[in-house]
Amino acid sequence: MAGKALSLLPPLLLAAAGLAGLLLLCVPTRDIREPPALKYGIVLDAGSSHTSMFIYKWPADKENDTGIVGQHSSCDVRGGGISSYADNPSGAGQSLVECLNQALRDVPKERHAGTPLYLGATAGMRLLNLTNPEAAANVLAAATQTLTQYPFDFRGARILSAQDEGVFGWVTANYLLENFIKYGWVGQWFRPRKGTLGAMDLGGASTQITFETASPAEDPANEVQLQLYGQHYRVYTHSFLCYGRDQVLWRLLASALQTHGFHPCWPKGYSTHVLLQDVYESPCTAAQRPQTFNRSAKVSLSGSSDPALCRGLISELFNFSSCRFSRCSFNGIFQPPLAGKFIAFSAFFYTVDFLRTVMGLPVATLQQLEAAVVTICNQTWSEGSPGGRWPYGLPPAFQLQARAPGERARLPDYCAGATFVQQLLCRGYGFDERTFGGVTFQKKAGDTAVGWALGYMLNLTNLIPADPPELRKGTDFSSWVVLLLLFAAMPLAAFVLLLHRACSAKSPSAI
Template sequence: MARRVVALPLLLCFIGVLGILLLCLPVRDLREPPAFKYGVVLDAGSSHTALFIYKWPADKENDTGIVSQHDMCDVEGGGISSYADNPPAAGNSLKQCLNHAVSSIPKERHPLTPLYLGATAGMRLLNLTNPQASDKVLSAVTATLKSFPFDFRGAKILSGEDEGVFGWVTANYLLENFIKYGWIGQWFRPKKPTLGAMDLGGASTQITFETQEPIESPQNEVTLRLYGQPYKVYTHSFLCYGRDQVLRRMLSRVMKAGGYKSSMLNPCWPKGYQRNVLLGDVYDSPCTADEKPESYDSQRAIAMTGSGDAAGCRLIVDSLFKFNICSFSRCSFDGVFQPKLSGNFIAFSAFFYTVDFIHTVMKRRVASPDDLSAAAEDICNATWDELLQKAPQQKTRLADYCAVANFVYLLTTKGYRFDENSFSNIAFQKKAGDTSIGWALGYMLNLTNMIPADEAGFLKGTNYGSWIALVLLFVTVILMALVSGFCLLRSSKEHGTM
């Protein structure tokens, strides 16, 4: 009986010591989840504008892996550059999505929510040809954005290099290649390389990837320091090589080859498809302005009929590139330096939509250059009725997939030089998790300083060493309790025997 009396206080003593140690541990972040902060970015592309709303826990601004896409809204109508003749309409076009943001973000957070607009290649082209109109469009857009209850931080035209680098930051941030939150309650750098990023917009296309090779053209080199880690990145933006501008340039080549006759065949359109094309719709762009015919009339229409000639279409699209000029040790095309490809890549925007069409509509896989080439040929050989039967909901874009698929094939293989081995390193994706891949998130992260240059905020919760000590103590107490219980049980049996 005496052993039982001694063991019980001993067990209670250990439990008491354990409780005191638990109270003394430096525990953080154990309170109720904080409210969210929000950020709004308008991606003003050449063909349309999209509004993205991001959110993150209010007390974790300098951590990572925590920003997520809360909501988005597609602005109706064309890109803001299409309102060059009516700048106020550019601002008005944004109001519906801005009102959506007002209702989507809690009212008390409105004044604290940063609001940005970044314009890309469409506005870059407008700024080249008509800077006064470009300024008026940005002024009208700014006036609209300032009228909403957010913290407006500016509207600007991004350079092609900015667009490429911010897309690269977004992709690698979302895939946790810079830093990751581990199960032990600490941030750490995963031991894996970054991904290259390829973006295909309406007026330009970008390629960005980390490299250890010398970059022979200084304008293509960007040095970043993220979470204390340096990154040397190659990036280039090809203006006039976006999807919509490529289609204009293709039509210009078809018209020139046909002698600008009143009717002609288009090898990149499917058999059975016919449409009247205004010269103004083709040549009202800096990307085609130099190819105008001598007797140019913007209102003149040409009756164009598809001939579904896969080989003829590829020749026309191939003629858009210049592969025979290079003043560096190696080039992609048009005399632009590009180091040797390295690592895996993620391809988004129109890259994704084109390959997704091949997968879902044409029922073909794209695992190699030969697969992509064969799929492009398959699309070109299909008649208009066959394509319409396969994807009636895409009627407005169906006629263009032959040219675009050939362009994606030539760009990735002859342009960027992906071969049988490296092509399999490309992942064609629209999102990472629930967040769209593009430059918008990287742009916001940069402007809100949410990716610090130095290490910050790597610890979360209690200190890791404290947890180890606590676990060891807990195991010791359990073992002592079991020993005490065993002694008590043995003592009871001995007393019962006596």
């Protein structure tokens, strides 16, 4: 009788599996045979040195959820930033056409009319607006004229404030890393307890630092209070105009012309002709501009591969002489104590990534970063080494050109860029070995670029609600219980069957 009962176990197991499959088909989940309907959004990041287009997508029925808006595609606009078209505003609009045509292909035609399109301009346009507001307005008008010719839902082109740029970058990073709220495997929202991440952005004309702080800022201009998913955040943020990578390079060039007559940050063996108009046309070099100079004159300038002199030039960019608050970063700007971990992106990432991948240097600690800076600043442009002793006892390096032939235009400036990043983090923002250990240098989080663009779109499309989300489940709880019980019973029944067969094989009566 027991043998008969046990012989029924295999059919019962098959029946249980079939019932489990039937329940899976019946539970109220999305039909996996059809892809979900998607919505799209487009943001043009009009930076100082170039413009990038990002296309985002998300499930149409989950607009107020988190962790679901991701990057669909991107496009880099050819040429300089739109601020470079001050004398030719129509060129700013025309420069966007190639990427906008790509957007027509990347976004399904039936979604064009409902796809919001934004253009946000940053520090390059902020500088132009300071020096020539009329030209800035004309550039934005020309860009608007082009953007309105496309079938998307154009919602405006504007210049972001420095505060917005920092905060939206912070929102993007923490949204992508699911630090605000997370969707659990059983379909339930919960708030992670790991806290938020600070964000550091280094663009062409400005740099931003933003992080959550427990105490009110001593300078109200540096504080933003946010309400996201029912949680309150007090955020410190500051943007340093003229401290972006490109503007720093112009300021160093102006200093090198006036102080040395050669450039200590450029590699020995490298020389070029510098047009004085290019050096002094930026508002960031206004303080260094001679009272009279020939705008069309070109000056020959050579590099000297001198890490110590290069560091000296860069140190002059930071002013620590006065602070009217309890503590400051530099230039008299209030900054509370650094808190938590940080993500550094844009030119922060590209600079450190060059040291790691092209130069093959470790940069996990501040000491290693400083050593890497000295190494790259000791590079020569051509093969071989200059005469004389090398500073810091380092051996001569191979030619810089051979390391990255595809980056020849940027190679001479990596020493200055790396030295600036190291000085900004260490002396400017006050990172020490302990806090620097919590800094990661990233270009993307998952498949999405880290920057202000996604946070900007999330804000303007209300994709991050202020109120906490309702409890949502992908599958009904009772269905989960039945499924779990069935799947737990199946291995138990299989174990009983195997045990019975083992005992039967050992029994003499079975012979």
